[in-house]
Amino acid sequence: MTPSHLALLVFANACWGFNFIAGKLGTELFGPILFSAIRFAIVLLLLLPFLRLVPGQMRRIVMIGLMLGVVHYPLMFFAMYATENVSAVAIAAQLVVPFSTILAILFLHERIGWTRTLAIALSFCGVVIIGFEPVGADHILSLVLVVGGSLSIAVASIWMRQLKDVGVFNLQAWIAVLATLSLSLLAMVFESPSIEMLRSIPIIDYWTPLYSAVGATIIGHGAFYWLLQRYPINQVSPFITLSTLFAIGFGAVLLGDQLTMRILLGGVLTLAGVTVIARRNAATETPSSIRVPR
Secondary structure (H helix, E strand, C coil): CCHHHHHHHHHHHHHHHHHHHHHHHHHHHHCHHHHHHHHHHHHHHHHHHHCCCCCCCHHHHHHHHHHHHHHHHHHHHHHHHHCCCHHHHHHHHHHHHHHHHHHHHHHCCCCCCHHHHHHHHHHHHHHHHHHCCCCCCCHHHHHHHHHHHHHHHHHHHHHHHCCCCCCHHHHHHHHHHHHHHHHHHHHHHHCCCCHHHHHHCCHHHHHHHHHHHHHHHHHHHHHHHHHHCCCCHHHHHHHHHHHHHHHHHHHHHHCCCCCCHHHHHHHHHHHHHHHHHHHHHHHHCCCCCCCCCC
């Protein structure tokens, strides 16, 4: 990989890492569900020209969109809203890698050896250790939510592996359609936002859903999939763990996250396990080797 392309890959991970900061600040302003709905509405607006029907595969695309829109994103953004430590949430979010591998074993007949088996156990142990750190009243709740969010996106990743010849931006556009509709309805039911409330938020604070849509989804994923078209999976996919390191750094500097010994130990164990799993998955180009959109 050339130095410029490596820099682009690192930049994409920085975009994803900063999305945890935007998500934390944005959910506190708008509420977690409404924030998610606005985020996807922006994505839909930008990707609408790429929206195309995919004959024979729309049922699976709808399933993916609903899984992400109704389950994954509400859980993840509510976890960011509830937590007092974004770093812990960012670390736990990496459980999508072992979850994807476990589901690939169960449903796609993927086979793994003892190395990945131990790495899966290591990654879950790391999150358990983080769970014992009392860094806020809703710490356990936020971890439970992010674990559920990681499992749901792992399910979506298995469904995505079964799609054929569906463009990245077309898929993201369909996800945005379904997520915008479902999240808008959920926001009206559970958060009851008003026009007055939206008007009371300074226009500058709308950077949070704008960044989440453009920085994390359009730029971050655009760069990532551009690199996947030029390099083997095993050179690109393992680097995605860097996004968590960026999230931890941003959280400590910008939000004052407490990096206690338990969080550091749990983070090291989780990220070590995730890195081993990702490298092994990518080396064999198994069904669980590519991660799904954030």
